[in-house]
Amino acid sequence: MTARLSLTTLPAAQRPAVVPSKIGVVHLGLGAFHRAHQAVFTEEAAIRTGETGWGISGISQRSATVREQLAPQDGLYSVLTRGLGDPSLRVIGSIREVLTAPEDPAAVVARIADPAVSVVTLTVTEKGYRAAAQGGLDLTDPEIQADLAGRAPRTVVGQLAAGLVRRAETGAGPLTVLSCDNLVANGPFLRRLMEDYAAASTVGKLLVEQLEVARFPASMVDRIVPATTDADRDEAAALLGVRDEAVVVAEPFLQWVIEDDFAGARPGWEKAGAILTGDVAPWEQAKLRMLNATHSMLAYLGALRGYETIAEAVRDEELAGLANELMTIDVMPTLTPPEGLDLTAYGASVLERFANPALKHRTAQVAMDGSVKLPVRLLGTVRDRLAANAEPRLAGLAVAAWMVYVAGGVDAKGNVLELDDPQSARLQKTLAESGVGRGTQLNGPSVVDALLGVETIFGDDLRDNTVFRELLIDQVGSLTR
Structure with missing residues (x-):
């Protein structure tokens, strides 16, 4: 021994x-x-x-x-x-x-x-x-x-x-x-x-x-x-x-x-x-909105496709492209980078790090606690893009993927997706009251309206934003099809 x-x-x-x-x-x-x-x-x-x-x-x-x-x-x-x-x-x-x-x-x-x-x-x-x-x-x-x-x-x-x-x-x-x-x-x-x-x-x-x-x-x-x-x-x-x-x-x-x-x-x-x-904020915002948000996007989209690790998800060319677009199209316009940080190079390094095959970072681990992660990683970008009269298509896709993960409960291969979240009971109760149960055929508007109504995640402003709601309904529908 x-x-x-x-x-x-x-x-x-x-x-x-x-x-x-x-x-x-x-x-x-x-x-x-x-x-x-x-x-x-x-x-x-x-x-x-x-x-x-x-x-x-x-x-x-x-x-x-x-x-x-x-x-x-x-x-x-x-x-x-x-x-x-x-x-x-x-x-x-x-x-x-x-x-x-x-x-x-x-x-x-x-x-x-x-x-x-x-x-x-x-x-x-x-x-x-x-x-x-x-x-x-x-x-x-x-x-x-x-x-x-x-x-x-x-x-x-x-x-x-x-x-x-x-x-x-x-x-x-x-x-x-x-x-x-x-x-x-x-x-x-x-x-x-x-x-x-x-x-x-x-x-x-x-x-x-x-x-x-x-x-x-x-x-x-x-x-x-x-x-x-x-x-x-x-x-x-x-x-x-x-x-x-x-x-x-x-x-x-x-x-x-x-x-x-x-x-x-x-x-x-x-x-x-x-x-x-003297000022951490620019570093912090770049990391949260680029690295952490992209991590969450890949976790939910990757898990839905049946990928066990983040590295597997990044090797999917379509998902890697969407992750890059999230950073370049939706996130970068909302950031003022700190001196010495090239956002384009930083975004490329993020995907390179995620693709490390030696790090078996499980999609399920990154997907945990979405109700507290989404507001700090993705919803600030959503609000900033909406305020600029721009459609947050990629950030919205990440949120829609979380919704399908929470409401659907299974991946493309039929495997059960564990919901490990401090608000899991509330999320499931809200979905059930809207006629949506984990593992059932999903109705896009019902899923979106139920989860957007969880004010502890989305607040009143995003719940009542028709542009965001319609975007999510379309994207949830695409993901479930």
Whole structure:
């Protein structure tokens, strides 16, 4: 039996160059993306600066799986990078602690309140913020209400609030809270949620005082990180000589753009290649509307055609052409690119990255959580094109593909398409009330009217826009034919 990865079993030549001596960063949402992105930047920054006080305490928001993977491995794991050549492997040691929020919420609060911690980063996905359709905190959410009622917090907003209040009580100093999720102006967005929570909280005064000195910089992150498979673990074991149950897979491309607005000390991420800037918005919008929107389009259209991976979808010449047209015809006219970013070249690089055959990024994985992804990835482009009296034909096609995916429930080969979405119950109820059931023959107008009526996704403006409605009816009809 192959030995498990650890500091003692790993050959010296493959050990991390730096194993941090203490914890200075807390990360909420310890999934594969963080381990392939921010944790890598943090380790590289430690190597380049010689500062060893920036170990990460990673917080798993749901299950104990990551802790069970990392704890026997001394927190070590590997990043298996797959490009066009041979794969490469690097062992990362920047994560020094793993906590599971549902098991020990008090420990999470204590770690956020630790005076040695000056930065909290987040990758909790769009749905983890529990935002209302209007953009503020959803104060009707049962989990938010339970945190506000005084239980040991289980939501990220509740965890941050409790940690900030504890810092106020102990004089631990101001905190930088750095969202790394795919949200428009993610830092200011999170600050607003915290302000809404404070307004509804019994400890609002202390929390407001901490929010006044805290910083919530915006950021943009980019790296394709597909779900790890058993085959990936086997390949990592062959390369390492030991078994790594926590290996993550990633493409070679790696980017992090951060608003340079911090409340105190931080890792020297710029030494590791991160871009610090006064304005993240142009970078963020280009990435969300070009890369992320195209990813979603290919996921839905590809899944409907029976493709298992994004790379297979891009190899379909028709789908690749539609993805390119989405970027060039609908998206680019809505963007003001940051200095140094050629949008045409960026669009070509997006499709090139998606076509990487070594990255088996499943269409079903990208298709998850469409109700929260569509508003930030596609609907801004739709609104901008409609405002310019232009028909958002390609962006509309991506939305129509999502509608058929949700309502139809099967691909061209008859395989069931899993609906993994935080609003799945509401979506299916809305469709059923309109006489549409998953797996049945679809009626275009019924599907479009039912789903356009979900105001938490489309709002009143798109629901009532006749140009958009007619466009969707035509495209849903084409896709179902």
